[in-house]
Amino acid sequence: MSVLEKPPPEAEDHADHHHPEPFWKRYIFSQDHKVIGLQYAFTALFFLLFGFTLMILMRWQLAWPGRPIPIIGGLLGEANAPGGIMLPEFYNQLGAMHGTIMVFLGIVPLAVGAFGNYVVPLQIGAPDMAFPKLNMASYWCYFPGGLIMLASFFVPGGAANSGWTSYPPLSTIATQGQTWWLVGMIFLITSSLLGSVNFIVTIFQLRVKGLTFMRLPFFVHAQLVTSFLLLLAFPPLEAAGIFQLLDRVLNTSFFQPSGLVISGEVLEAAGGGSPLLWQHLFWFLAHPEVYVLILPALGIVAEVIANNTRKPLWGYKSMVYATIFLGFMSFIVWAHHMFLTGMGTTISSFFQTTTMIISIPSVVILTALFISLWGASIRFTTPMLFALAFLPMFGIGGLTGLPLGLSPTDIHLHDTYYVIGHFHYVVAPGTIFAMFAGIYYWFPKITGRKMNDFLGRLHFWPSFIFINGIFMPMFIVGLAGVSRRLWDGGEQYAHAQPVLEWNLFMSISAFGLLFAQIPFMINLFWSIKKGKKVDSNPWQATTLEWAAAPSPPVGHGNFVEVPAVYRGPYEYSVPGHPDDYLPQNLPGKEG
Amino acid sequence: MKDFLARWMPLDASTHGAELDSMNALVHWLMAVLFVGWALYFLFVLFRFRASRQPKAVYEGSKSHFSTWIEGGVVVVEAILLIGFAIPAWAKWVTPHPVDSDPLVVRVVGEQFAWNVHYPGADGVFGQTDVHLIAGGTNPLGLDAKDPASHDDIVSVNQLHLPVDRPITVLLSTKDVIHSFFLPVMRVKQDAIPGQEIPVRFEAKMTTPPESTLPACAAEKSCWEIACAQLCGLGHYRMRGFYTVHEQGAFESWLASQDPFVAPPEPEPEPEATPEEAEPAA
Numbered sequence: 023m024s025v026l027e028k029p030p031p032e033a034e035d036h037a038d039h040h041h042p043e044p045f046w047k048r049y050i051f052s053q054d055h056k057v058i059g060l061q062y063a064f065t066a067l068f069f070l071l072f073g074f075t076l077m078i079l080m081r082w083q084l085a086w087p088g089r090p091i092p093i094i095g096g097l098l099g100e101a102n103a104p105g106g107i108m109l110p111e112f113y114n115q116l117g118a119m120h121g122t123i124m125v126f127l128g129i130v131p132l133a134v135g136a137f138g139n140y141v142v143p144l145q146i147g148a149p150d151m152a153f154p155k156l157n158m159a160s161y162w163c164y165f166p167g168g169l170i171m172l173a174s175f176f177v178p179g180g181a182a183n184s185g186w187t188s189y190p191p192l193s194t195i196a197t198q199g200q201t202w203w204l205v206g207m208i209f210l211i212t213s214s215l216l217g218s219v220n221f222i223v224t225i226f227q228l229r230v231k232g233l234t235f236m237r238l239p240f241f242v243h244a245q246l247v248t249s250f251l252l253l254l255a256f257p258p259l260e261a262a263g264i265f266q267l268l269d270r271v272l273n274t275s276f277f278q279p280s281g282l283v284i285s286g287e288v289l290e291a292a293g294g295g296s297p298l299l300w301q302h303l304f305w306f307l308a309h310p311e312v313y314v315l316i317l318p319a320l321g322i323v324a325e326v327i328a329n330n331t332r333k334p335l336w337g338y339k340s341m342v343y344a345t346i347f348l349g350f351m352s353f354i355v356w357a358h359h360m361f362l363t364g365m366g367t368t369i370s371s372f373f374q375t376t377t378m379i380i381s382i383p384s385v386v387i388l389t390a391l392f393i394s395l396w397g398a399s400i401r402f403t404t405p406m407l408f409a410l411a412f413l414p415m416f417g418i419g420g421l422t423g424l425p426l427g428l429s430p431t432d433i434h435l436h437d438t439y440y441v442i443g444h445f446h447y448v449v450a451p452g453t454i455f456a457m458f459a460g461i462y463y464w465f466p467k468i469t470g471r472k473m474n475d476f477l478g479r480l481h482f483w484p485s486f487i488f489i490n491g492i493f494m495p496m497f498i499v500g501l502a503g504v505s506r507r508l509w510d511g512g513e514q515y516a517h518a519q520p521v522l523e524w525n526l527f528m529s530i531s532a533f534g535l536l537f538a539q540i541p542f543m544i545n546l547f548w549s550i551k552k553g554k555k556v557d558s559n560p561w562q563a564t565t566l567e568w569a570a571a572p573s574p575p576v577g578h579g580n581f582v583e584v585p586a587v588y589r590g591p592y593e594y595s596v597p598g599h600p601d602d603y604l605p606q607n608l609p610g611k612e613g
Numbered sequence: 614m615k616d617f618l619a620r621w622m623p624l625d626a627s628t629h630g631a632e633l634d635s636m637n638a639l640v641h642w643l644m645a646v647l648f649v650g651w652a653l654y655f656l657f658v659l660f661r662f663r664a665s666r667q668p669k670a671v672y673e674g675s676k677s678h679f680s681t682w683i684e685g686g687v688v689v690v691e692a693i694l695l696i697g698f699a700i701p702a703w704a705k706w707v708t709p710h711p712v713d714s715d716p717l718v719v720r721v722v723g724e725q726f727a728w729n730v731h732y733p734g735a736d737g738v739f740g741q742t743d744v745h746l747i748a749g750g751t752n753p754l755g756l757d758a759k760d761p762a763s764h765d766d767i768v769s770v771n772q773l774h775l776p777v778d779r780p781i782t783v784l785l786s787t788k789d790v791i792h793s794f795f796l797p798v799m800r801v802k803q804d805a806i807p808g809q810e811i812p813v814r815f816e817a818k819m820t821t822p823p824e825s826t827l828p829a830c831a832a833e834k835s836c837w838e839i840a841c842a843q844l845c846g847l848g849h850y851r852m853r854g855f856y857t858v859h860e861q862g863a864f865e866s867w868l869a870s871q872d873p874f875v876a877p878p879e880p881e882p883e884p885e886a887t888p889e890e891a892e893p894a895a
Binding site for chain 1: 618621622623632633636637640641643644647648651652654655658659662663664667668669670671672673674675680683684687688691692694695698699700702703704706707708724725744745747748749755788789790791793795797798800801802803804806807808809811825830834835836837838840841842843844845846847848849850851853
């Protein structure tokens with residue numbers, strides 16, 4: 023076990039001279055993990071809203087194909103939407119950028135960059151991340167990456183339009199927006215790599231005295247495994263991104279076979295490459311990426327559930343081991359995204375088997391969270407509502423992975439709306455609900471004020487209803503065999519006719535979901551200045567960020583005095599103790 | 614039980630479809646049992662253990678080993694699905710041993726945004742093709758007229774004709790980007806990967822009803838369709854072809870009635886141009 027007796031030199035250096043820092047150093051090029059966490063949070067929330075808006079435009083087109091988009095339709099440009107009517111080219115741009123933005127600019131930065139950065143050092147009693155400058159560099163790779171993605175909408179031909187998966191050769195022959203996409207991705211990947219190294223070192227080296235691995239809050243375990251996934255899975259995609267860039271810019275043929283005929287013209291390229299190589303490299307990242315999206319969410323939900331059930335998490339150890347196992351397994355399931363690329367029985371058997379195996383640790387974690395509710399004293403706080411709603415909806419996301427993970431049933435469902443429903447249940451009603459839980463939960467730590475509960479409920483209930491209204495019908499539409507990424511939502515196809523009416527239903531639900539975010543936005547900004555003031559541990563929590571640090575934590579160093587840890591993370595309702603919570607840092611016999 | 618998903622799924626006209634559908638139903642039953650079980654438990658504990666009814670939590674929580682049984686049960690059911698159904702089914706459909714005798718072999722070549730269909734003709738041999746001979750509407754596959762085997766070949770666009778009760782092997786390829794050859798009614802889907810020719814094996818168990826045969830089906834929207842399932846560009850949404858399954862005799866006479874594609878030197882007529890026929894991408 024690594025024990026930190028004194029703060030690292032970096033923090034000590036700052037603690038020695040309390041000179042006021044200029045604004046730009048404090049808030050722009052900050053090296054304080056809390057400020058960087060907030061920079062990540064606000065940037066990522068902006069991108070989540072932006073990415074969602076792209077989908078709102080698409081949902082308009084799907085509900086009423088070819089009808090002009092009201093009000094903003096005229097602002098989209100003649101090249102994209104002449105007369106306000108969305109062109110298929112523009113629809114494909116929106117689709118590709120929705121996926122890219124939500125995953126790489128929204129959820130990962132929010133889950134890891136924001137929550138990880140802000141909470142992990144506090145939960146392990148550290149004064150900051152191990153490498154504050156690396157942390158700053160990570161944000162400042164992310165931010166330009168995001169700007170490049172946004173700017174790509176304005177280049178000739180518009181943004182990337184080959185799906186967030188960017189399969190060649192479609193992507194190699196695409197308009198120059200794809201080049202911008204690749205450059206942007208290289209920035210974003212670099213950002214994640216810098217961040218992941220920092221988390222791993224921080225969690226291994228900066229845990230406070232007494233904080234053994236089995237006393238870590240589950241959220242920290244989740245972030246640790248996530249960081250390993252980012253560190254090991256992203257480099258292959260970075261390499262692949264550079265290869266694709268070379269294919270586009272220098273006319274190499276990493277991913278282009280010989281003899282392609284594009285629009286009747288033989289493509290001038292060396293040839294001899296393989297489009298499947300890209301798919302392998304892409305999914306070698308993108309499957310672990312699914313767990314990058316979900317593990318921090320499970321971490322947040324575990325924190326909120328332990329706190330609001332007022333009892334220890336049930337099966338904490340099995341959850342930790344399941345998470346580590348999940349991390350390992352996530353590297354050997356990637357080709358289940360590729361069953362229909364011409365895969366033989368041997369390979370498909372291997373990937374089906376690993377896919378079934380990886381479902382087991384997910385079941386273990388989810389079951390442990392469900393059973394944690396047994397014998398609880400459940401407080402239905404706003405964060406708890408979101409955390410509870412996460413459980414069944416993530417469950418749906420996980421269960422619907424089964425028919426997709428078995429290759430014979432995947433034949434009919436592959437690339438249909440069933441797939442969209444499946445992974446959105448994992449990352450939208452799943453991860454994004456967990457993110458909201460985390461925001462409501464840690465807001466008092468950041469500001470010393472609570473977010474409004476009435477607005478919180480006004481946010482929760484409509485969001486819960488509308489989000490299911492969007493994604494539940496997708497399973498029906500998918501069973502009917504309607505393909506994804508169709509500009510007219512399948513209007514042309516005979517087999518889509520029986521389920522076409524759901525397009526309108528899903529779109530109206532999506533518009534409803536957008537409106538349901540208004541109470542959240544009001545609540546977020548209003549509560550910063552006007553929220554109800556609370557003490558440093560309003561949820562009566564046991565973990566260090568609440569029990570040992572003031573709210574907000576002190577500028578450099580977080581803690582007034584360095585805490586020590588005496589027990590596990592969730593000692594709630596300990597028999598014989600007068601309070602129903604026993605903080606980790608309270609001296610006394612091991613609880 | 615086995616067909617509770619059928620109300621949402623397209624008709625099944627293939628010999629392997631029933632097995633696929635019942636496996637799909639079985640998986641969905643497993644999902645439903647787990648979900649409903651969890652949901653009932655969940656609603657119960659939310660009610661039973663709310664703070665107003667249970668002001669003090671129980672430190673130990675549940676002492677039951679029920680979860681181990683659930684997890685064990687999931688392992689067993691998944692193992693059965695895998696070993697009993699999924700792996701054998703894939704082996705049987707995708708890499709069959711022995712390979713079907715006397716299948717009908719037809720090439721399907723995807724392009725932005727159409728499906729080219731290529732029959733070998735009476736000699737059973739596909740003529741040589743060369744990408745440099747490809748010419749828009751007149752020679753979409755680049756068939757080489759110098760190869761005698763090409764002289765009886767039949768080529769059409771977005772029109773596939775198949776016999777019933779006979780194994781079919783579609784040799785699937787693409788001229789440009791990745792497409793995915795999807796026959797919802799046939800429970801067939803296979804990506805077309807540039808640089809590869811991938812065999813797709815299936816067998817139709819019923820013929821296309823008249824109302825699902827062009828041109829009657831177009832207005833009713835009941836056609837048996839070839840859909841593109843993989844994003845392939847701006848025309849992906851309209852990359853739609855049609856197929857008709859005939860009685861064997863009717864199929865033979867249809868085949869005999871087709872003009873061979875390469876009949877040099879006169880220009881060849883397109884066998885069945887359809888209103889849906891897609892132009893190659895601009």
